[in-house]
Amino acid sequence: MSASSRRARVQPERLLGQPAVVLLLLWMIVPLAMTVYFSTQYFNLLYPKKSSFVGLENFAYFFTYPSFWTSVLNTVLLVGSVLAITVVFGVLISVLVDEHFPGQGIVRMLLVSPFFIMPTVAALAWKNLLMNPVSGFFAWIARAFGATPVNWFADWPLLSVILVVAWEWLPFAILIFVTALQSMDREQKEAAQMDGARAWAIFRYLTLPHLGRPIAVVVMVEAIFLLNVFAEIFVTTNGGPGDATTNVPFLVYTQALLEFDVGAASAGGLVAVVLANIVAVFLIRLIGQSLTARSGAPS
């Protein structure tokens, strides 16, 4: 096929793609533009006649809202802790189930299954079946050992939410790591064993470097979703007690649907977008560096 005929065939295809691109752009730009517009208005849903242009006042209002810094801190704590838990335990568990043992398939399936439970359902199950201080499973265990049951969501609210979310996302990490481990070179491992390397040394110098990239993938994907955690908080603690479990998305929700303040909520939404981008850039930099550093170093 000659070069000119190929060009002639590619052009119409590109043109055909244009409507989709335009549609996608509109799809993104229209809501964003509306959010930007509303963020410059004083607009209380209960009082639309009073709406007026207020410039950047909504942003000032959102930044100085009493719960704002708490919510940022909570978001960082939530994302950071869940990432740490899922990566550390994900690696350990997937190394464990990588060895052959009877019932391996079933165990792996059970390990992965929490990921397919809806967030609201998972949160309800944890709240009512496990962490309830009167009728929950943990309370039953505590009483069996003669201890006082912990009132999880009142005394350790953020930790409780972190545990629920980590439980949901651990299977995702395991899924990725188990798959990655299957592509690991068995012969290399056997050679190392013949040379007298202990299990720890194999883990440290063979398994971990091999898992570098999957870990980066897990951290990136989870970070994107964890910044938006909402259902678990809504179902279990409703952001409280006080603002102990209010993260940025939940704060936006309280502005929009509990206070009906569209202006401040739009400003908050934009702030959340910017925050998410900062985190994303930061993560990509960090992970990119560690990846290049690792692949550059002699193994």
Added chain:
Amino acid sequence: MVRMQALSSEYERAHPGLRLNWVILEENTLRQRLTTDISTHGGQFDVMTIGAYEAPLWGAQQWLQPLDGLPADYELSDLFPNVREQLTAGGHLYAVPFYAEASITFYRKDLFAARGLTMPERPTWQQIRELAAALHQPDRGVYGICLRGKAGWGENMALLGTLVNAYGGRWFDPDWRPQIDTPPWHEAVSFYIDLLGRYGPPGPSDNGFNENLALFAAGRCAMWVDASVAGGTLVDPKESTVAAKVGFARAPQQVTDRGSSWLWVWSLAIPASSRQTQAARDFILWATSRAYLRKVGERYGVASTPPGTRLSTYEAPEYMAAAPFAKVTFDSLRAVDPAHPTLLPVPYKGIQLVSIPEFQAVATLVGRMVAGALTGRGQVDHVLRTCQNAVERTMKRAGYYRNSAARAAGEP
């Protein structure tokens, strides 16, 4: 509401060609759905269930159809005057009530008798505290007092609003300056946190109306201050283990009795966007009529008659005999005055609420902060100062201090 739905099949039979489609929602969801629908003129509903907060606000916005020229046999004068007052804006009635409640004190007569205590007919909060101390037996699963602790303007702030009023506090002064960082608020909130912390059930910040109702019905509370409407459940032996042992008294007062008991009304209204105005009007008049109230009493027992809306309910001797909570409810409902809710003058109407659109933002925030303080997160002084600043910011942003003269004149 569930009973109204059950009985409305009779209404449908009497009105061929008319079909009612019900949407039943939980309270918070209901409020969100209705507010977004009515403020965007969505027109999804022909009849809406709204409360004492929304009715005058939405009426003033002309979002609701005014209910003028009601037929004589509806007997408008039979409705409690202050209940009607809550549903009126600018001289027009915008909703008709299907039940109304005041807050009252529930207590366990058997526990009081066992200790030789008596509940005053009109207790003060200090007396409540002493009684709670005497009755608190956590090792036997009975707590001195149960109160709402769950954050929300319709949950903990309803109770706390009346408590602050009783201590002589108010939300705003006549110039709309918030009064949260004042001695009455400090005393009231400190008292509330101390009382619940010492003599309340564990984890009070999780407990709203429903949780406390379950606790009291299970015999876990010696006292409880909440909506009079709970009386119907508590004296029903099918739903309550303490049915024969419940006593009733007025809501506690302290420095003053003004605003120490709240007034809440659930009512039916027709949004301006309704396309079936006449049918909607016929239905809501039927569902709040004397005949309907009688029908509920016949079907579900006299004590189940929807309370608090019609004076004639309380004139019927068989109702007063069947519902031991009726007298306290009646006295409380007659005494509450949403137009003069506090000891000091205020620019707003409403006892446990302030009838301005900004109130939801304000009270949601304060409710969350107080619930935090209740679990030991933050000192009362600090919390109230933060709330004061935040509320002032909200009010400033909403433009209350730019033309405060016009606002003080009663414009919402």
